[in-house]
Amino acid sequence: MNATQAPGAPATNTGQAFGTRGYRNYVLYSLMILYTMNFIDRILIGVVAQPIIEEFRLQDWQFGLLSGFGFALMYTVMGIPIARLAERMNRVRIIAASVILWSLMTALCGIAGSFLALLVFRIGVGIGEAGLTPAANSIISDYFPPRSRARAIAIYTMGITLGGVLANAFGGPITEMFSWREAFLVLGIPGVIFGLIFLFTVQEPPRGYADPPTASTPVKASISDTIRELSAKRSFWINMAAAALVAFVGYGVSNFQVAFFQRVHEMSISEVTLQIAVPLGLAASFGAFMAGYLTEKLSGRFPNSVAWLPGFMLIASVPLYWIGFTTNNIPFALIVLIGAAILHYSYLGAQYTICQGVASPRSRATAVALFLFVVNLIGYGCGPLALGILSDILMSANLEASQFAGELTSQLCKGKPEDLIASLGAPQARACLTASGEGLRWAMIAMSGIFMLAGALYLYICKTLQQDLVAKMN
Template sequence: MNASQAAAAPVTNTGEAFGTSGYRNYVIISLMLLYTLNFIDRILIGVVAQPIIEEFKLQDWQFGLLSGFGFALMYTIMGIPIARLAERMNRVRIIAVSVILWSLMTALCGVAGSFIALLVFRVGVGIGEAGLTPAANSIISDYFPPRSRARAIAIYTMGITLGGVLANGFGGPITEMFSWREAFLALGIPGVFFGLLFLFTVKEPPRGYADPPTTTKVEKASLKETMAELSSKKTFWFNMIAAAFVAFVGYAVSNFQVAFFQRAHDMSIADAATQIAVPLGLAASFGAFATGYLTEKLSGKYPNAVAWLPGWMLIACVPFYWIGFTTDNLGFALAVLLIGATLHYGYLGAQYTICQGVASPRSRATAVAVFLFVVNLIGYGLGPLAMGILSDILMSADLASSQFAAELTSDICKGRAEDLIASLGDAKAQACLTASAEGLRWAMVYIVSIFILTGALYVWICRGLQEDLVAKMN
């Protein structure tokens, strides 16, 4: 069956996987690779945070706006209309065009001459990235039957953490060898090639192919009809709220993580990225995959494992994060943060599995888009901004309690360390650097505490999950 035949085929619910096992593996690995590129380009700005803050003399809240809300606004606004196109048009083409667009915008970030120009290109990255996940989730649901989707989605979502690993693994050293500008160019341009490769090698599957034969076959739903369908699914909305605040914390921490270790532990950007962020990304990737695998194994006996397993893991990760951000022992900090990251990122497959599972095939991509609209607006849009605001507030409080309270402000304290020493002298410069580090440290501690509430909400979701699911996992 070629791509055109697949696209023209009527919706036929077979309950079977689409294509050969080897080809399905190629498709899911390809989607994971694109999601990896998606997050490389999304996360890279967090890797090079400190050089950008120092070059443009930004407050932390301004960087939070740049790295979070500037990207998330158009990402969320464009998500739903692109998802509506994915319900009717060729999803492979939508994904390919999106990959090429965001890759070009990422490369342009490397030539930005001002804070405003960088913000505009970040908006462009957000527009491009909006086209991937709704269409990818829809394709996955047609290639894989319900019993296999948790693992397939877990593989796909490994792109989130693998993207972070590669963004740090290459972005930090490139920035230290050259500058943050070359990092954007080197990591943005390859996406154009991979977008074209996906376009010419992946088949568009028949819609609803892998759903059980008993699944009701209906006409495509309008946005109004999709919202009406979801309105009675409490699980969808509580999953969305929980995922939004997990993302709020996750993006807040990841966007300032490298900067924190540069400030608090006096690490170079290459060392902070490769020695801290890369291992944490690998641990997060392992956590996402392992939890998806465990969910598939446990769901036969415990149908609600998809919700309670990540819920308890989110609660359990909090003390490890607290210790990791407050200890001055770098090795111990990394050890406990590795455990925290493994537990934290187990929720990734669950959020999409639940979101897909409660929506019918006719509205699945739109349901994912609505879900992502809220998750990314709250999570990516407000998380880094909140972290930046809180960091600035706590930094100002630290300065106010120092011996230089009458002379130093957060504005005066922005810039490269060597420039601060030259303009303020050693003592005042050190007061500035200490306040910057401590402000960010305690902002991290306070914000990760939100995981306790989100974990509890995932556990609570179990009460109505089975009633709302369209296709049972067992």
């Protein structure tokens, strides 16, 4: 099959899955692979955070700007117009073009000679990645009927955590063996090939095909039409707020996670990525899949399980994160953080299931784009920047409380450990490194407490979810 079907093919609203079971699974897992590559290229900069910070002598807030806001601004701004194209044009072609663009921009990050150049290429990655998720969610809704979407979307969103696993599994060792530049080149270029394969092997489905016959017939809707439709759907906006808070914490913590273990526990980058980040990524992937599986099994008897499952799990993750970040026992920290990751990432499938579940077929891609605009601007744009600012503030406070108060500043303390020892002396260098590690530690602990509020919001969604859904999950 190929992507030649006319984008305006009539929707039949059969309530049945589109295509054979084997082909549906091929499309679904192809989208998951592309989403995995999306997050490999997105997360890689967090994997190589410390080498970049040291090479360009960046403050943590500057790295937060580079890894978060610089990427998220264009990602969110471009998401809505690209989603509008996805409502009218061939979604398969849009996805393929997006994959090729972001993969090329990722590879170019490897040749950046300055902070500004790296920021420009990261903006290019954001523009490319904006084209995947709205169109992918729309395609999944046309391949799978409502009763199967929670599982399908959960499988698709496994790309988030699998991308993190692979970015760490390959990015860390490549960086240690060569440099962070080779990591961008090696992990960026294959995306071009995968984008072309997707273009020539995936069929564009009729819009609304898998929706029940009673569902409304998809027609073109303007952005204002979509907003008016969603304005009465309280569940959509609460879901947006909850997901934004989770992303705010999650992106902030994940972008500095490898740097945290390097600073606080003095581990090498390959030790952190292989011994800590990879197991945590696998745990997060399991959490996303487990929550989707449980939701599908429970939704017949408990229709609101898509909301209350992640609500309770997010709240339960907070004490585990606190323990994991405070202990100095690395194996124990890993065990506790694995549990926290399983609970934390239970929300991934739920956020998309609720988002597209309350929108009509004509508006789903735009609804997802609006959703992602806010979630990513607040989460990805502000999360790493806020954590970096808080880390710098707490680092400065630690320096002021040290025996070198008034002598050392956060700017003087930036650089490679060996350079700090050569320029400042061993005692001052040790004070710098300790302050940097402790500042980041307590910034991450403080941020993780926000999961309590996010979990409470997911529980609150249960009050309005059933009346807002277009197609009931049960």
